[in-house]
Amino acid sequence: MRRYEATREILNAISDELVVCNIGHPSQEIFQLKDRPENFYMFGSMGLSSSIGLGVAMAQDRKVIALDGDGSVTMNMGTLATIGLVRPKNYMLIIIDNKAYGSTGFQRSFTADNLRLEEVATASGVENVVVITEHDEIESTIARLLKADGPHVVVVKCEPGMPDGIGVIPIDGMEVRNRFMDAAKSGA
Amino acid sequence: MSTQTAVNSNSPAGKLYECVRNHGIDFFVSVPCSLLGEVIEILEVDKDVTYTPVTREEEGIGILAGAYLAGRRPAIVMQNSGYGNIVNAICSLTNYYNIPIVMLVSHRGSAGERIEAQVPMGDAVKGVMEASGVKCVSVEHPAELDRVDEGIDWALKNEKSIAFLLPFSFWKDDDNYVPEHR
Numbered sequence: 001m002r003r004y005e006a007t008r009e010i011l012n013a014i015s016d017e018l019v020v021c022n023i024g025h026p027s028q029e030i031f032q033l034k035d036r037p038e039n040f041y042m043f044g045s046m047g048l049s050s051s052i053g054l055g056v057a058m059a060q061d062r063k064v065i066a067l068d069g070d071g072s073v074t075m076n077m078g079t080l081a082t083i084g085l086v087r088p089k090n091y092m093l094i095i096i097d098n099k100a101y102g103s104t105g106f107q108r109s110f111t112a113d114n115l116r117l118e119e120v121a122t123a124s125g126v127e128n129v130v131v132i133t134e135h136d137e138i139e140s141t142i143a144r145l146l147k148a149d150g151p152h153v154v155v156v157k158c159e160p161g162m163p164d165g166i167g168v169i170p171i172d173g174m175e176v177r178n179r180f181m182d183a184a185k186s187g188a
Numbered sequence: 189m190s191t192q193t194a195v196n197s198n199s200p201a202g203k204l205y206e207c208v209r210n211h212g213i214d215f216f217v218s219v220p221c222s223l224l225g226e227v228i229e230i231l232e233v234d235k236d237v238t239y240t241p242v243t244r245e246e247e248g249i250g251i252l253a254g255a256y257l258a259g260r261r262p263a264i265v266m267q268n269s270g271y272g273n274i275v276n277a278i279c280s281l282t283n284y285y286n287i288p289i290v291m292l293v294s295h296r297g298s299a300g301e302r303i304e305a306q307v308p309m310g311d312a313v314k315g316v317m318e319a320s321g322v323k324c325v326s327v328e329h330p331a332e333l334d335r336v337d338e339g340i341d342w343a344l345k346n347e348k349s350i351a352f353l354l355p356f357s358f359w360k361d362d363d364n365y366v367p368e369h370r
Binding site for chain 1: 255258
């Protein structure tokens with residue numbers, strides 16, 4: 001299982017949640033699999049998906065999912081400390097851990113060796129930390145967790161690599177922003 | 189230190205906070221600085237705003253961007269050295285998506301600084317802000333808080349970020365202050 005297959009299962013589990021999508025290939029895959037106004041695609045600021053999602057969650061009551069990667073969370077590991085401090089009930093951080101920096105050419109990342117982000121999340125004060133390794137457990141696990149109060153940190157372990165034919169996102173930043181802001185407002 | 193600290197509306201910190209809140213700024217993050225102690229104490233007790241400390245300024249910009257996307261009016265409270273930690277987030281997140289961030293920035297390395305190592309970033313910060321597309325306004329005394337009023341109006345109207353640099357002279361609140369801009 002690669003990130004693409006894991007992402008497809010995750011997206012099957014969501015309904016009206018606001019979703020912050022990590023920069024690069026992850027956003028491109030999500031756009032291709034299930035574009036919707038509730039998706040905020042990052043075109044820059046690597047590392048900040050979990051933080052943007054945390055801000056959206058703290059600012060309003062609707063459920064928020066930050067879809068992030070192991071390399072990005074490692075770049076901004078303080079985010080786990082802040083999530084463990086604030087603990088918003090409406091927040092889920094999903095870390096797709098493919099042990100690589102995929103968007104920059106699949107260089108080996110820190111989780112390929114000693115780093116265990118799920119342990120950092122637990123040590124930061126997040127009580128609901130779940131690790132998923134099996135493809136056929138992703139959709140049901142995420143759907144179940146979304147029914148319960150968070151915060152949740154979910155680590156989905158997968159392999160590096162991505163399918164051919166994933167293209168750049170054809171809408172620009174202001175359109176991404178404006179339709180997300182409208183969607184966030186309309187659900188409030 | 190007491191957690192029951194009342195807001196002293198006559199102190200520089202109290203006047204600054206009241207001015208910012210009058211513009212509907214309702215979502216804050218902070219990274220500590222000795223000059224910002226009273227502002228952070230106010231944030232910790234004000235139930236009318238959303239607030240969290242953050243581990244690093246860059247993380248704070250991400251959180252504030254999310255807050256704006258969800259309809260709030262965000263601000264960061266930090267030292268000028270923290271600006272060095274956020275330049276990429278400012279350029280590729282908040283500038284790119286037109287997300288206005290109000291920055292209340294204590295200006296270490298300004299006149300009165302006793303720690304030599306604070307001076308290089310203190311000297312560089314205005315240029316780094318301007319080069320990264322953030323309007324920078326020095327407020328050297330609480331009597332100049334009209335600059336904060338005008339600046340926040342401008343930032344929210346144009347969806348651009350703005351930084352207010354607050355040097356030692358601002359926090360001293362010297363009655364004999366004579367405006368003298370460098």
